[in-house]
Amino acid sequence: MRKTLVPAAVAVGAVLAALLVVRLTGNRYAWFAGYVVLQYIVLATAWNVLGGYTGYVNFGTAAFFATGAYTALVLVLTVRPPLPVMILAGGLTAGLLGLGIGYLTLRLRGVFFSIATLALAVVLQTFVMNWDLVGGAKGVSVIRPRPAVPFTDYAEYLFAVMAVLAAAAVSFAWWVEHSRLGRGLAAIRDNEEAAECMGVPTLRLKLFATTASGFLMGVAGAPFPYYVTLVEPLSVFSLDYAVNSLAMPMIGGTTTWLGPVVGAVLLGTAQQLATVTISSELNLLIVGVVLVGFVLLAPQGVVGLAGRLASRRRR
């Protein structure tokens, strides 16, 4: 029991340290940059629950993220509930989307799931572009409410919310990894037919993984309307989300909960620095090249490389 608290404690400690550092430096840009890195921790962890543990590639992170963001936006424009309600609603709709897509495609070969998710983002974007309530292609701007009590600045509040979500997502991934569920998912990844023969309920487990993964991506997207305040389709459906949420676990390492976190922190921070110093297109090109390099040359990612170095030293 005490062991389950370890990752949560580490996460909370890291978040508190980050809060403290940003507070002390007093740089407002740091809240915004930090929020993006934390958001990527959630997205990369969510992607890895399906991609890393189960071995099914989701190219549609942007679609699930946008489902969360637009669910939240519709709520903001209609009933204006508190942020936690929006987050829950965003997660639930994105989770349902994951369940639906998974149900239609996961009974076939895994590659059909990947192709469907690849096309999903384009289709959802088409729907949003034609939807007047959310402003169509022009987008719509929202007004931020007052932040919850201990916070004075809304950016600071959002940062704290995203930090809690990141800690929760990482703890969830840790739990999945160390439970019976995680062993079932790993069995699917290693050999689906053998797993099925051994009595692992593969379809149910895969649907669980797609739903949970979609839920977490929706959760990451739900605070987005308040973060950007001007919500328009191009920024919500940006290919950056699909590429980063897949590159981060791939670079960090896909088999453990730590991999996506390491990848998100490394790649996310590097991108935040690079966007300020060099152009953002060049920055994306670097992500693509690094991704292909890692996939070809270091499939275990940074965590795997570090582990191998450590075991070599011990010997």
Add this chain to the structure above:
Amino acid sequence: MLSMELLANALVAGLLLGGFYAAVSLGISVSFGLLDVVNIAHPVFVVLGSYAAYATNRFLGLDPILTGLLFMPAFYGLGVAVYRVYHAGFERTGEESLRGLVFFFGLLFIVEVSLLLAYGVDYRLVEAGYIGESIRLGGIGIALRLLLPCLAGVALTAALHLFLSRTFYGRAIKAVSQDGLALRLMGANPVGVKTIAFGLAVASASLAGALLILIGPVEPSLGREYIGRVFAVVVLGGMGSIGGTLAASAILGVAESLTSTFSGPTWAPAVSFGILLVVLAVRPAGLLGR
């Protein structure tokens, strides 16, 4: 109000569009359907072909379709190089499912961003004498910039079909898709055959790209819209069936054309996805699947 003339025009435009979609989808039909290599970067190679046609048309004044043919050897080389890396990195070690897909996705991303860096987000187009022309048959207008791509697409399909059924290498490609081990026992090298086939698949992107920029202006991220289309066509047609690809392209073209005529062009990208999902749910083997 449904007018017959509008309907007829939409049908004809859809069929013409279908011929062009066949040109774009053939490469995937070969690589995904026959070789089992899920080259999701194919649409972005098509866009690369468009930019090759754009650059030569702009600076040398060459005809776009001629350029598409001229660049085919270069694209063949590109395909061979990509397949060699893919084979060495993933196929040989049996890791093609997860990491192979990510590899092609990374490739897609690199090409798209490189085009973005080189040409920016502006739409580019080509110039040729026949682009504005059209023929009128009764009440139906046929624009040459749709007719020529359609004819080229049908010609490409026919050429590929003849190549696969009549020549030694074509039959070897079909054989490798059925049983690689048996092919090896017959004394042929499956990897060599797959390299040639993949090279040809990417070479078709050169011509398809030239047709793409004939039909309308092109920008670097256009490939993404085509991912849904080409996979819908290949799955609907039945994996690896060349005739099925042509039939499915025509169906998609007509469906999209009717959608844009009657509910507005902004809805067209959703059509292919709808078809893809319905086919996967109802008949995953496709129309002419084995």
